[in-house]
Amino acid sequence: MAVEVREIKGEELDQLVNQGKVLVDFYSKTCGPCKMLGFVLKDVAKIVDGVEIVTIDFDTNKETVERYSVESYPTMILFNNGQEVTRIKGLQQKPKIIQMIS
Template sequence: MVQVVTDQDFKQETDTGVVLTDFWATWCGPCKMQSPVIDALEGSRSDVKFTKMDVDQNPDTPQSFGIMAIPTLIVKKDGEVVEKLVGYHTKDQLIQVLDKYTKEA
């Protein structure tokens, strides 16, 4: 199950390893399409931590990243933002992005 994070625990929960965070809202249609893709990936990737944050309930973190549209997906590696993806992305697109940070070069 994708871990729900808040403004209070976001930094702590996303500071180690490769973490993908899905910024979403209940009223967002594309977010509802993105969520099952994230869920499917989460079930098949033990090398990535998957988290999600409701932007309406947690405004501070999205604001700190300049998130103006949702869904926005942020990939962090060891606490540093390495990718910011805006809009819906397919499973294959997300696999390509995550593989850049999880596979040894």
């Protein structure tokens, strides 16, 4: 069953990461690689199951960006039951993201 990529506000993230496996994409609307990663994540979402995929705008959620020590965009962080499992920076291809989630 496919999942849907959705954008959330920083305030929602703390609650969401405690509810299972969540992949968070920190992005900027002015970033070319971020836009390309958005398309890749939509493809990934069609394949994976058991993970929620969300995006957070780097520019409008500064407090959340600082709290999670995100230094650049795009940055993806995979959480499982509130714990950071792995973090990856930059534009990534679909196989790498699927491997990250598995």
